[in-house]
Amino acid sequence: MSTRTSWADLAANSAAENTVAGSSANNGSVGTTSAAPPRSTYVPPHLRNRMPSSDPPAPAYSGPATSNDRPGYGGSRWGAPRNDYRGGRSGGWGNRSGGWVRGREPEVNPFADDDDTEEAFTEQENTGINFDAYEDIPVETSGENVPPPVNTFAEIDLGEALNQNIRRCKYVKPTPVQRHAIPISLGGRDLMACAQTGSGKTAAFCFPIISGIMKMQGQSAQRPPRGARAVYPLALILSPTRELSMQIHEEARKFSYQTGVKVVVAYGGAPINQQLRELERGVDIIVATPGRLVDLLERARVSLQMVKYLALDEADRMLDMGFEPQIRKIVEQNDMPRPGARQTMLFSATFPREIQRLASDFLYNYIFLAVGRVGSSTDLIVQRVEFVHESDKRSHLMDLLHAQRANGVQGRQALTLVFVETKKGADSLEHWLCVNGFPATSIHGDRTQQEREQALRSFRSGNTPILVATDVAARGLDIPHVAHVVNFDFPNDIDDYVHRIGRTGRAGKTGLATAFFNEGNASLARSLADLMQESNQEVPAWLSRYAARSSYGGGRNRRSGGGRFGGRDFRRDSSFSRGSSDYYGGANTSSGHGASGGYGGYGSGMTSAWD
Numbered sequence: 001m002s003t004r005t006s007w008a009d010l011a012a013n014s015a016a017e018n019t020v021a022g023s024s025a026n027n028g029s030v031g032t033t034s035a036a037p038p039r040s041t042y043v044p045p046h047l048r049n050r051m052p053s054s055d056p057p058a059p060a061y062s063g064p065a066t067s068n069d070r071p072g073y074g075g076s077r078w079g080a081p082r083n084d085y086r087g088g089r090s091g092g093w094g095n096r097s098g099g100w101v102r103g104r105e106p107e108v109n110p111f112a113d114d115d116d117t118e119e120a121f122t123e124q125e126n127t128g129i130n131f132d133a134y135e136d137i138p139v140e141t142s143g144e145n146v147p148p149p150v151n152t153f154a155e156i157d158l159g160e161a162l163n164q165n166i167r168r169c170k171y172v173k174p175t176p177v178q179r180h181a182i183p184i185s186l187g188g189r190d191l192m193a194c195a196q197t198g199s200g201k202t203a204a205f206c207f208p209i210i211s212g213i214m215k216m217q218g219q220s221a222q223r224p225p226r227g228a229r230a231v232y233p234l235a236l237i238l239s240p241t242r243e244l245s246m247q248i249h250e251e252a253r254k255f256s257y258q259t260g261v262k263v264v265v266a267y268g269g270a271p272i273n274q275q276l277r278e279l280e281r282g283v284d285i286i287v288a289t290p291g292r293l294v295d296l297l298e299r300a301r302v303s304l305q306m307v308k309y310l311a312l313d314e315a316d317r318m319l320d321m322g323f324e325p326q327i328r329k330i331v332e333q334n335d336m337p338r339p340g341a342r343q344t345m346l347f348s349a350t351f352p353r354e355i356q357r358l359a360s361d362f363l364y365n366y367i368f369l370a371v372g373r374v375g376s377s378t379d380l381i382v383q384r385v386e387f388v389h390e391s392d393k394r395s396h397l398m399d400l401l402h403a404q405r406a407n408g409v410q411g412r413q414a415l416t417l418v419f420v421e422t423k424k425g426a427d428s429l430e431h432w433l434c435v436n437g438f439p440a441t442s443i444h445g446d447r448t449q450q451e452r453e454q455a456l457r458s459f460r461s462g463n464t465p466i467l468v469a470t471d472v473a474a475r476g477l478d479i480p481h482v483a484h485v486v487n488f489d490f491p492n493d494i495d496d497y498v499h500r501i502g503r504t505g506r507a508g509k510t511g512l513a514t515a516f517f518n519e520g521n522a523s524l525a526r527s528l529a530d531l532m533q534e535s536n537q538e539v540p541a542w543l544s545r546y547a548a549r550s551s552y553g554g555g556r557n558r559r560s561g562g563g564r565f566g567g568r569d570f571r572r573d574s575s576f577s578r579g580s581s582d583y584y585g586g587a588n589t590s591s592g593h594g595a596s597g598g599y600g601g602y603g604s605g606m607t608s609a610w611d
């Protein structure tokens, strides 16, 4: 048995695959310059198989550490070296780390692999980001004293190190959700934000957290108990799947590069000891799946006592029946500061009303932000629905894939993501595709974590351009070159459909989504037809006929309400009768860019730029 963990494996294989992907794109470039460190050197898991940063060291490294001149991860927000508050445990790390002197660890450059990955795809797609596509999206905010949006990153005081990383990410200007959400969070307000898939929500919650922690650096603050075994993160980001947590961690590492803010990830299916070791090396932001975090809390290895920021990504999923008890345990039954004493941010592309109601338990005097209609899909995705009987689905899929090949899309590594309902169904479709000459892999809950990660890597790199997936891959995953999402089995909830198709058409790029629909899905006909109409898609006549016959199903009716742009913040429902202004202080609506009109008076009344 290999003792290699999923993280080490990830690093090792991504290097190998970049090479393959690079050559398969015929650009002749080798995808990595990484080399394994000598065996005798202890290297934390996420640093393995990588060389220390080739960037010039941050100024903070160049001088002696003081509370205001923080080295990489060695300084501390408490104005003293971290060793101070980690008591007896910390002494061992200097020895343990071999050549990596504590407090002077070279920080791995998380941007190092970016260009290699892109090179594999440059011939196929290099359209750049077209955020103009989002400019006229209606934006609605409600709540008291809503801070005004910004138009540029330069207008926001995020700190130079973070600004530098934003430039490294090639983010030229903020997306609409970022323009609104970042000032709200920097203003210290709780936030429930709903914005379309692929519109940059991750950065919208990461930037204020990182910036806030940077500002805390060097400030004196409450110290954790001396000799405590637990670690005391300042921020907690929860997400529903392991792969999404890994992805958020990767993103957050980029955003926090050379800021002195350390991000650690903890998720199930991977060895906990390795994650514990990583946590012990210092953590400011912990990104976690709920199950693994509960485990860490029960072992008293993580304390949430110092948490200043709590972010729930895919918040509606985190608060639905499956996850809610765990989330309540983490947030309400541990030592996390209460709403008001911490800052809470909830983000998703969908937010059913009853989940909004539930979520309000976690929030204090919050602002509700909706970019686009709650639960709508982006116009960037061309949606097609085809009536296909169960027995014809495979041959129909084959036709689609052949057509793609004939158009040259497949040959140029465009990626196709095929969603099915069951794990068995995923295995069998994967097998059938492979047998029929279409390289496919699969991701679902019955596969080991290593297999799941391997499947994603292989898909991402273009080595296996078809991924058959259950809903485990439906939310949040940002795989840049997915050109086509096929709903082979239609989901049971229209919100799941929104998230699934949202794996394409991201960051201003266009995408295609094809759904197979038959009598078995009739209860969702109306929801689907409405959704398609809202996103300016052509609704086939047969679907309209189904829709006319059916009532709302699968969640659509939970979301819609009021006029076209109204009734999205559940606090505005007439049925919500707390009748007090501390719940709802007013609403603003504006277009994505022409926001000034709506924000002249902070949070008073309601204006509309469209009606």
Ligand SMILES: Nc1ncnc2c1ncn2[C@@H]1O[C@H](COP(=O)(O)OP(=O)(O)OP(=O)(O)O)[C@@H](O)[C@H]1O
Pocket: 129, 170, 171, 172, 173, 174, 175, 178, 195, 196, 197, 198, 199, 200, 201, 202, 203, 348, 349, 475, 476, 477, 478, 502, 503, 506, 507
């Ligand atoms: N300001 C920006 N400029 C350019 N690209 C951006 C910007 N903000 C985010 N992106 C890119 O857009 C893509 C989508 O972002 P992200 O994954 O955060 O979307 P999301 O809204 O969280 O989607 P989902 O609802 O599917 O989780 C990412 O590749 C990200 O790097």
